[in-house]
Amino acid sequence: MPEASDEQFMLATLPPSRRQTRLALGVVAVLVVAFAATAPFANTPLRPVYAFVPALETAILINGLITSALLFAQFVVVRRWAILVLASGYLFAALIVIPHALTFPGLFAPTGLLGAGLQSTVWLYMFWHAASPLVVLVYALFKDADRGTIGKSRFQPGTAVGWSVTVVTALVGGMTWVVTAGESFLPRMFLDYSHVNHTPALIFSGVMVSLESAALVLLWIRRRSILDLWLMVACCAWLLEVSMAAVLIDSRFDLGWYTGRLYGFIATLFVLLVLLSETTALYARLVRSVMRQQSDREARQTAADAMSASIAHEIKQPLTAIVANAEATVHLLTNLKIESADLDEARTALNDIVEDGHRAAELIANVRAMFKKDIHRRTWFSVNDVVRETLAMVDVDLQMQGISVATELREGLPHLLVDRGQMQQVFLNLIVNALEAMRSVADRVRLLRITSHVDPESSGILVTVEDSGTGIAKQSKDRIFETFFSTKSTGTGLGLTICRSIIESHGGNIQVSSNNPHGTIFLVSLPLMA
Numbered sequence: 001m002p003e004a005s006d007e008q009f010m011l012a013t014l015p016p017s018r019r020q021t022r023l024a025l026g027v028v029a030v031l032v033v034a035f036a037a038t039a040p041f042a043n044t045p046l047r048p049v050y051a052f053v054p055a056l057e058t059a060i061l062i063n064g065l066i067t068s069a070l071l072f073a074q075f076v077v078v079r080r081w082a083i084l085v086l087a088s089g090y091l092f093a094a095l096i097v098i099p100h101a102l103t104f105p106g107l108f109a110p111t112g113l114l115g116a117g118l119q120s121t122v123w124l125y126m127f128w129h130a131a132s133p134l135v136v137l138v139y140a141l142f143k144d145a146d147r148g149t150i151g152k153s154r155f156q157p158g159t160a161v162g163w164s165v166t167v168v169t170a171l172v173g174g175m176t177w178v179v180t181a182g183e184s185f186l187p188r189m190f191l192d193y194s195h196v197n198h199t200p201a202l203i204f205s206g207v208m209v210s211l212e213s214a215a216l217v218l219l220w221i222r223r224r225s226i227l228d229l230w231l232m233v234a235c236c237a238w239l240l241e242v243s244m245a246a247v248l249i250d251s252r253f254d255l256g257w258y259t260g261r262l263y264g265f266i267a268t269l270f271v272l273l274v275l276l277s278e279t280t281a282l283y284a285r286l287v288r289s290v291m292r293q294q295s296d297r298e299a300r301q302t303a304a305d306a307m308s309a310s311i312a313h314e315i316k317q318p319l320t321a322i323v324a325n326a327e328a329t330v331h332l333l334t335n336l337k338i339e340s341a342d343l344d345e346a347r348t349a350l351n352d353i354v355e356d357g358h359r360a361a362e363l364i365a366n367v368r369a370m371f372k373k374d375i376h377r378r379t380w381f382s383v384n385d386v387v388r389e390t391l392a393m394v395d396v397d398l399q400m401q402g403i404s405v406a407t408e409l410r411e412g413l414p415h416l417l418v419d420r421g422q423m424q425q426v427f428l429n430l431i432v433n434a435l436e437a438m439r440s441v442a443d444r445v446r447l448l449r450i451t452s453h454v455d456p457e458s459s460g461i462l463v464t465v466e467d468s469g470t471g472i473a474k475q476s477k478d479r480i481f482e483t484f485f486s487t488k489s490t491g492t493g494l495g496l497t498i499c500r501s502i503i504e505s506h507g508g509n510i511q512v513s514s515n516n517p518h519g520t521i522f523l524v525s526l527p528l529m530a
Helices: 018-041 052-078 081-095 097-102 120-142 157-181 198-221 226-247 255-336 341-371 383-393 395-401 420-438 495-505
Strands: 379-381 404-409 416-418 447-454 461-467 509-514 520-526
Touching (some): 018 226, 018 255, 052 081, 052 097, 052 157, 052 255, 081 120, 081 255, 097 120, 097 157, 120 198, 120 226, 198 226, 255 383, 379 420, 383 404, 383 416, 383 420, 383 447, 383 461, 395 420, 416 420, 420 447, 420 461, 420 495, 420 520, 495 509, 495 520
Antiparallel strands (some): 461 520
């Protein structure tokens, strides 16, 4: 079962952004305005276009099948029964379109195929439009209550999906048989093949409107995710469809009848479009995550480089002292010109110390060379492009923490000969540190600001990374780049050391200062000859 942190990246659990909320409200507003403009003319008779029915319902069928497939895929990952019910509902709505079109009078046969009668098509429509909000209602009731229960059941997700498809297919077949074989026992919704019998139609339309209203209200109260948001849009479209196509019209092929069918198509279309767009966005985030993992691997290699450099520096000093002292002692013994067995043995031992010291120094140099970055990996890049790529890697983190980003990247900056992976690692480390510094901020705007321009003092390129976080204490600022020094309880003290090592290997420097009134500024300076 996915961890809670993983579920934040799933469509069924990912919260909607403000832009998505505004878009959904805009769609509903357009639908309501169109309804209000059309309603006074709902009973206007239009020319019967029988090709309209199979064309529209084929589109609804395709939309429903793709939507249910995407929701089944979400269920396999998230493993919540509510998602399985919702996917099954969309599959039902897609499959019941087939007998609805086949039994439509005058389309394939004067009274419809499958032995249909006067009431068959309209009752399939009723079942269709009562089941859809009922499924959404069940989803809204149990979407927060069944987390993780599928993992404790004896069914595997694939088995559950298979049974759902089987049950839904059998249910559609059973309903089709009921409304065709038992058509004479059903309440009369139509007086003839064109005109509506208003009394029973209003009663059953009221049931559908009640279910759709209940689903909409419950979703509004318990809304959590992008999926919840656009299901509310679908409920609004269903309400308008039933009101237009089943309440306001007198006969088929009136203006309201055509308009209502279009609302039904829109109800499936928007949910499908959002599922596809968000799935694409999640895929893009996956790609960025892979890129970030590659940067992490390079960071570990760079950390090994920095650590090996630190170890080499610390060990070579005493080795150098040992070798120097041994050589001096050999020199003194040689100048004494005393030939004795004891002195010869001492001289031999000291020579061995010298040789071992040189051999140890050579071994350390070899280990250091194993981790050292190759300068031939450097290519010409724009620093602005590297900054944008790094921001794309942490896009999800920025959204989840509600951090605003302001960039002032000077266009036309000259390209630099740099190691792109190392530069990404530098800016990724600085940006992640800024996010962590702003995590506890609640009384002001969380702002990450990144600028780039030509440094007038060094004639190089200066990149600044600013945050509005808690800042760095004055006593820690002077040691912030020291190896193994960290202001975080879980920090290793290597991140900023590695950043400094990378920047200095490119001929630049990195500095830190306080951001007024809150936060920290890191200044990365790179020479044009880097």
